[in-house]
Amino acid sequence: MRGDPILEIQGLDLGFAAYGQVTQVLHGIDLRVEIGQRVAVIGESGSGKTVTMKAVIGTLPHPAGRVLGGSIRFQGRELLTLTRSERDRLKGTDISIVHQDPLTSFNPVFTIGQHLDDVLRYADRRLGAATDRAGRQRRVETTLRQVQLNEPERILRSFPFQLSGGMRQRVLIAMALLHRPQLLIADEPGTALDVTTQDEILRLLNQLVSEEHLTLLMVTHNLAVVRQTADYVYVMQAGRIVEHGPTRAIFEAPRAPYTQQLLAAIPPLYGTRVQRREALTTDAFITASDLAKRFVSPRHWLEPARPPVTAVRGATLSVCRGDIFGIAGESGSGKTTIARMIMGLLPPTSGRIEIDGRSIEDLRADPAFRHRIQIVYQNPASSLNPRRTVAETLAVPLAFARSARRGERADRTRALLAQVELPAHFASRYPHQLSGGQKQRVAIARALAVEPEILVLDEPTSSLDVSVQKTIIDLLLALRTQLGLTYLFISHDLSLMRNFCNRIAVMFRGEICEQGTTDEVFLHPQNAYTRALIASIPVISDEEERAKPSVTLEERRAVLASTVQL
Amino acid sequence: MSSATDLTQDFEELSNLGRAWRRFLRNPAAVIGALIVISVVVAAVLAPLLAPHPGHAGSFVDFRNRHIAPSFAHVMGTDNVGRDIFSRVLFGYRVSLLLVVGVLGVAVPLGVLFGLLAGYFAGVVETAFMGFTNVMLAMPPLVMALAITAVLSPDLVNSMIAITCLWWTWHCRLVYRVTKSVAAEDFVEAARLAGASHFHVLFRELLPNCTAAISVKTTLDAGFVILFGASLSFLGLGVQPPTPDLGTMVASGAQFLPEMWWEAVMPGLAILYAILGFNLLGDGLRDMMDVEI
Numbered sequence: 135m136r137g138d139p140i141l142e143i144q145g146l147d148l149g150f151a152a153y154g155q156v157t158q159v160l161h162g163i164d165l166r167v168e169i170g171q172r173v174a175v176i177g178e179s180g181s182g183k184t185v186t187m188k189a190v191i192g193t194l195p196h197p198a199g200r201v202l203g204g205s206i207r208f209q210g211r212e213l214l215t216l217t218r219s220e221r222d223r224l225k226g227t228d229i230s231i232v233h234q235d236p237l238t239s240f241n242p243v244f245t246i247g248q249h250l251d252d253v254l255r256y257a258d259r260r261l262g263a264a265t266d267r268a269g270r271q272r273r274v275e276t277t278l279r280q281v282q283l284n285e286p287e288r289i290l291r292s293f294p295f296q297l298s299g300g301m302r303q304r305v306l307i308a309m310a311l312l313h314r315p316q317l318l319i320a321d322e323p324g325t326a327l328d329v330t331t332q333d334e335i336l337r338l339l340n341q342l343v344s345e346e347h348l349t350l351l352m353v354t355h356n357l358a359v360v361r362q363t364a365d366y367v368y369v370m371q372a373g374r375i376v377e378h379g380p381t382r383a384i385f386e387a388p389r390a391p392y393t394q395q396l397l398a399a400i401p402p403l404y405g406t407r408v409q410r411r412e413a414l415t416t417d418a419f420i421t422a423s424d425l426a427k428r429f430v431s432p433r434h435w436l437e438p439a440r441p442p443v444t445a446v447r448g449a450t451l452s453v454c455r456g457d458i459f460g461i462a463g464e465s466g467s468g469k470t471t472i473a474r475m476i477m478g479l480l481p482p483t484s485g486r487i488e489i490d491g492r493s494i495e496d497l498r499a500d501p502a503f504r505h506r507i508q509i510v511y512q513n514p515a516s517s518l519n520p521r522r523t524v525a526e527t528l529a530v531p532l533a534f535a536r537s538a539r540r541g542e543r544a545d546r547t548r549a550l551l552a553q554v555e556l557p558a559h560f561a562s563r564y565p566h567q568l569s570g571g572q573k574q575r576v577a578i579a580r581a582l583a584v585e586p587e588i589l590v591l592d593e594p595t596s597s598l599d600v601s602v603q604k605t606i607i608d609l610l611l612a613l614r615t616q617l618g619l620t621y622l623f624i625s626h627d628l629s630l631m632r633n634f635c636n637r638i639a640v641m642f643r644g645e646i647c648e649q650g651t652t653d654e655v656f657l658h659p660q661n662a663y664t665r666a667l668i669a670s671i672p673v674i675s676d677e678e679e680r681a682k683p684s685v686t687l688e689e690r691r692a693v694l695a696s697t698v699q700l
Numbered sequence: 701m702s703s704a705t706d707l708t709q710d711f712e713e714l715s716n717l718g719r720a721w722r723r724f725l726r727n728p729a730a731v732i733g734a735l736i737v738i739s740v741v742v743a744a745v746l747a748p749l750l751a752p753h754p755g756h757a758g759s760f761v762d763f764r765n766r767h768i769a770p771s772f773a774h775v776m777g778t779d780n781v782g783r784d785i786f787s788r789v790l791f792g793y794r795v796s797l798l799l800v801v802g803v804l805g806v807a808v809p810l811g812v813l814f815g816l817l818a819g820y821f822a823g824v825v826e827t828a829f830m831g832f833t834n835v836m837l838a839m840p841p842l843v844m845a846l847a848i849t850a851v852l853s854p855d856l857v858n859s860m861i862a863i864t865c866l867w868w869t870w871h872c873r874l875v876y877r878v879t880k881s882v883a884a885e886d887f888v889e890a891a892r893l894a895g896a897s898h899f900h901v902l903f904r905e906l907l908p909n910c911t912a913a914i915s916v917k918t919t920l921d922a923g924f925v926i927l928f929g930a931s932l933s934f935l936g937l938g939v940q941p942p943t944p945d946l947g948t949m950v951a952s953g954a955q956f957l958p959e960m961w962w963e964a965v966m967p968g969l970a971i972l973y974a975i976l977g978f979n980l981l982g983d984g985l986r987d988m989m990d991v992e993i
Contacts, residue, residue, distance in 0.1 A: 479889075504893055517886040521908035527887075530904075534895030577890070584894060 139207075140317055140349050141167040141190065146204035148182075148189055156200055159185055160373045163204070167317070172343055172350040174360040174381075177370035178396075178599040183353045186370075187319055190351075191231055192221045209316070223260050230310035234322040236302035240294035246305055247290030250274045250312065257313050273312065280346075281308045281338060300331035307338065311346070318342075320352045324359070328464035328626060330693070333670035336363050355599065357400055358629075358672030361385055369393050385674055399604040401633040403656070403673050404681035410653070411611075411636035414456025419620055420476060420588070425449040425485035427471050445471040446644050449485070453637070455587075458614065458621040460631040460652070463641030464667075469624045472641075473590050476622065477507055489588075505534070508581035512593040514573035518565040524551070524576050525561035531583035550579040553616075555609060571602035575609070582613070591623045595630065607634055628671050632656055640664045659683055666693040723988050730984020736977025744793035751787035759942035767960050777962035779953065785962065788944040789970045795856065795945045796974065799929040800922045802860040803867055808918055810864075811871025812910070816902050818872070819879025830876060836869045842931070849937040859938040863928055867921070874917055875910050882909045912989040916982055923978035930971050946971045 148160035160182050167173045177183040188194050190206055192213070206213040208229065213221065233239040240249060254270045271290075278286040281304040294302060303324060310318055323339060324332035340363055343350050354360060360367055361381060368378040369390060377390035388394045402408050426449070430442040446468040453459040461469040474480040476487055478498045487494040489506070497503040511517040518527055528547050548558045554575040565573055574594055581589055591610070595603040607630070613619060625631055631638055632652055639649040640661070648661040659665045669685040724730055748754050752774075762782030770777045776785035818829035848862035882888070883906060891905050926946075932938035933947025941948060946967045953963030 477893075501895075504895060508893060509890070511886040511890070513886065517890055519885075519887045519891075519905050519909070521911075522905070530891050530896050530900065531894030580890060580894065 138169050139166050140169045140209060141165070141351065142205075142207045143186070143190070144205050144207075146186070146189065146206065147202035148185060148194075149200050149202050150195070150198045151200055152198060156202070158202065158373070160189075163373075163375055165368055165375065165378075167349060167351055169316075169349055170343075170347060171366055172340075172352070172364045173366045173368070174352045174354060174364035175368045175370060176354055176357060176360050176396075178355055178601065180372075181370040182373040183370050184321060187231070187321060187351070187353050191225060191229055191319060227257050227261065227313040228315055229317045229319065230313065230315035231319040231321065232303075232306050232310045232323060235326055236299050236306055237294065237326075239306055240302065242294055244293075245290065246292050246294065246297070247274070250277075250290070250305070250309055253309055254312050274308075277308045277311050278305070280311060280342070281305075283308070298331075299327050300334060303327060303331075303335050304338070307335075307342070311342070314346070315348070317349045317351060320350065322354050322356075323352060323363075325354065325356060329628070329672075330464065330667060330670045332359070333672070336672075339363060356672070357385075357396060357600075358674050361674055362672050369396070395601065397674060399601045400674055401629045402675075402678060403629045403632055403668075403671060404678045405675070409633040411458050411634065413454050413636050414614075414618065415454055417455055418452050419455040419457070420453040420459075420487070420489050420622070421451070422472070422476065422487045423450050423485055425472065425475060425487065426483045427468075427475060427480065428483045444644055446475070449641075449646050451639055451646065451649060453620060453622065455620055456614070456618055457637055458623055458635045460623045460625065460635030460638040461641060462625060462628055462631055462638055462667075464626055466643075467641040468644040469641050470592060473509075473592065473622055473624050477509065477590055478503065505584040506586055507588040507590065508584065508586040509590040509592060510574070510577050510581050510594045512596055514570050514577060514597065515565075517577045518573055520565050523562050523564055524556075524568075527576065527580055528561075528583055531580055534584060546583070550583055553582060553613070554579045569602075570598050571606060574598065574606055578606075578609070578613070582617070586619070588620045588622065591621055591625075593625050593627075596625070596627065603630070610634075628656075628668060629673070640667065662689060663693050666690050720988055724984060727984050727987055729980045730987070733977050733980025733982070733984055736973060737981050740793055740974045740977060741797065743790050744797045747787075747790040747794055751784075751790045753784040753787040756783040756787045757791040757944050767956070767963075769960075770962050770966070776966040777960075779949070779963050780956065780960075785949070785966050788949060789946065789967055791944040792946040792949060792967065792970065793974065795939055795943065796926045796929060796971075798856070799860060799863070800925045802857075803863045803925050803929075804918055804921060807864045807867035808871050808914065808921075811868035811873075812875045812907070812914060814868070815872040815875025815877075816879050816906060816910070819876040820883050820898070820902055820906060829872070833869045833872045833876075836866070837873070839866075841866050841928070842935075845928075845932055846935075846937065849932070854937045854940060856939045856943070859929060859932045862932070863925060867925070870921070871914065871917065874913055878910045878913050879906050882906055916986045916989060919978055919985055920982035923975035923982075926971060926974055926978075 143163055143165040146160055146163040147158060149156040149158040163186055165175070165186070175183045175186065185194070185199075188199070189201065190208075190213070201214055208224065213224075240246075251267070251270055251274065254273060255265070258265045274290065275286040278289060283289050283301065283304050289297070289301070289305065297305065320339065324335040327335065336359060339350065342348055350363075352360070352364060364381050366378070367381050367384045369376050369384070369392065371392045377384065377388065377393050384393060385397070388397055425446060426444070427446040428442045428444050431440045433439050449472055451459070461472060463469045471480065475482045476489075476494075478494055489497060525547050528550055529543065532543050532546050547561055551558055551560060556572065556575050556579070560568070560572070565576075568576065577594075594610075595606050598606065610621065611634075614621060623631065623635055635652050637650065638652050638655050639646045640655065640663070641647065642663045648655055648659060648664045655664065656668060659668055665683045666685050666689060669682050669690070671682070673679055673682065743750060747757075751757070760781070760783055765778050765782040766780055768774055768778040774784050774786065776789065778784055779788070814829050814833065818826045818833075844866055845859070845862040848865065849858050852858040852861070888901055888905055891901055896905075929938055930945070930947030930950065933945045934951040936951070939945035939948060941952075949967035950964050950971070953960070953965075953967065956963050
């Protein structure tokens with residue numbers, strides 16, 4: 135019955151055993167999900183949200199994971215005392231999970247059809263119901279139609295890599311729905327996808343819950359997603375539930391300081407909280423005119439020639455000294471290609487780039503040019519050499535920096551660390567001893583070491599938690615005013631760009647479809663794609679929801695149909 | 701750079717080394733392997749002191765005491781001219797380890813250098829180096845060694861040369877693969893953008909990321925080099941009598957099988973013991989450093 139609990143977790147304590155001792159990671163988790171409800175558990179990385187879900191579904195790492203106390207009741211049955219085989223019967227049939235990563239959840243050597251058939255066959259076997267292949271095929275096709283995949287035959291024949299991210303996520307949802315579960319657990323649904331695709335997936339989940347009488351338990355770090363999809367919210371921090379309540383109450387009147395802090399860290403899209411950035415100067419610093427890049431794959435004598443890929447075409451932009459210029463776009467839209475051409479790392483197929491009045495060809499010949507433009511990468515794990523300490527990493531650019539003489543290097547290292555607000559003793563640390571945010575600070579320090587004028591920021595915060603993201607953004611803003619830097623900020627996170635950039639260019643399939651000051655683009659978007667893109671950004675208040683450009687269903691469909699993702 | 705590292709003392713890395721050491725100690729096979737390797741090295745270095753009959757290492761002849769079965773006086777028995785096999789095994793380890801050091805000392809740096817260059821510089825360098833390496837890998841090792849030692853004269857140095865010519869290719873392949881994947885990481889481009897030279901990128905950024913794989917492979921290889929050297933000697937292409945070599949000893953002892961079994965079996969066991977040690981140690985290092993070979 136609606137209102138009855140389907141899942142009740144009471145006082146759950148859980149720990150991990152390592153090196154002979156047990157470290158407790160969950161402390162007295164109480165959680166209740168009612169039939170037909172959409173419940174979200176939100177928290178930042180390491181808060182214990184995924185571990186809680188694993189305890190429910192019974193996939194804790196073995197033998198390290200230990201339940202230390204408490205109970206988990208599903209439809210009134212205690213799960214923790216069930217035998218392994220009793221528990222396995224629930225998995226995939228009464229409780230299903232949709233995993234986070236739509237690519238690694240599949241085995242690349244099997245077709246989608248084989249994956250789905252296996253799930254169904256094994257679940258049937260566990261239930262003792264023998265089924266034939268044709269019958270299973272029909273059930274699989276029906277389920278695929280349910281998740282709005284309209285060519286089930288083609289999908290079933292495909293291998294995972296042949297489908298887009300959005301389609302793979304849909305297949306994962308279909309996989310979880312095959313056995314008509316009572317409770318659907320979704321781990322970060324749509325997080326790995328572009329914002330327009332994520333929006334579609336969330337709409338689909340909402341629709342399934344209401345049409346199929348499902349109960350949804352969702353785990354996510356994205357508050358805006360929660361507001362759109364959940365009725366009830368639990369906020370987790372460091373293995374404890376710090377606040378819970380109906381979604382509206384949590385967003386409108388958060389009580390726990392941690393929730394308030396989380397909400398405050400989310401960059402607003404509209405309203406009075408939006409930060410506005412002004413240009414420092416009005417003199418054109420970087421100009422690109424009619425820029426194009428075509429990638430031609432080398433001809434192989436055994437294969438027919440592949441058509442060249444046009445990554446960027448007809449891009450014209452102008453960045454002033456001291457600007458924070460944002461290049462927005464979804465994956466594959468060509469934003470990184472533009473940045474690499476401006477950095478002189480990729481020669482453009484056609485078009486002109488000028489920096490400070492000199493052409494890029496001219497500048498590339500000049501060894502000092504490299505120091506005028508530096509980059510901060512997206513993935514902090516890959517941008518630092520794991521075998522070099524922070525001091526050693528900084529020593530490389532310092533050795534070539536204009537101002538640093540040999541004896542000054544220790545001083546410069548210390549000064550750089552202070553500039554990115556890291557303690558001096560971090561100099562002797564290795565990357566694995568740093569958190570994601572600290573690694574990104576080191577990467578910023580390395581970029582600053584040669585005293586550049588332009589920094590290319592390639593999604594520098596996309597792998598960080600939202601509260602850490604805020605501190606990095608604040609640091610970058612402080613550095614800009616301090617050093618008069620010009621930023622070229624590449625991102626797919628439009629709410630962040632709204633608050634960080636003073637000018638923005640929106641890219642769609644290799645072309646700049648809209649360009650202007652951030653206010654112009656967000657308040658009066660002209661281009662249909664820009665409108666659909668902005669409309670699909672999840673927001674955290676009704677006020678913002680109303681301020682978003684209104685997009686009709688037809689408009690949205692038209693744009694989605696033309697994107698690479700679908 | 702060193703002054704920058706001295707900014708403050710940080711002992712966290714030390715405790716990490718400590719943790720790796722503890723992980724190593726927890727693996728009994730690795731510890732046994734390490735002990736065996738140490739015992740082999742000690743035996744080889746101190747052979748003149750440890751051997752009960754150091755004189756038997758050379759062209760000593762004592763026909764009264766030939767073909768004595770293992771006993772208290774001769775723990776591994778004596779051979780067909782009355783020499784103490786145990787003493788000759790200890791001296792045989794000297795030759796084996798000399799071979800290992802000589803071969804790996806040249807083959808590993810060579811293979812690592814070529815692998816780094818091929819993995820970092822794409823295009824012509826990669827095609828040329830890896831093409832040549834693959835051609836070398838396609839040659840049957842024994843045939844190749846036969847050819848080299850037949851052209852030159854069969855002795856220790858020439859068998860070293862023969863084995864070295866074959867061995868560097870494996871290290872080249874390994875380092876090439878590791879370099880290729882590491883070179884795609886952002887920190888390599890970041891170093892180049894900061895103004896670092898190719899030399900710096902190759903030896904200061906990429907090489908340290910290959911050391912785990914190289915050291916594991918080198919340890920595992922030590923055993924195989926001993927085995928390969930023994931095979932060459934067994935065929936009469938390696939070390940020549942009267943220098944005691946384990947492979948030669950097995951070969952000459954084999955004539956007296958099965959009655960005087962110890963003359964072939966004892967040196968054979970000695971080879972087995974050393975190889976086992978290096979392999980266990982190598983496997984242990986691999987578990988400790990978490991690398992794929």
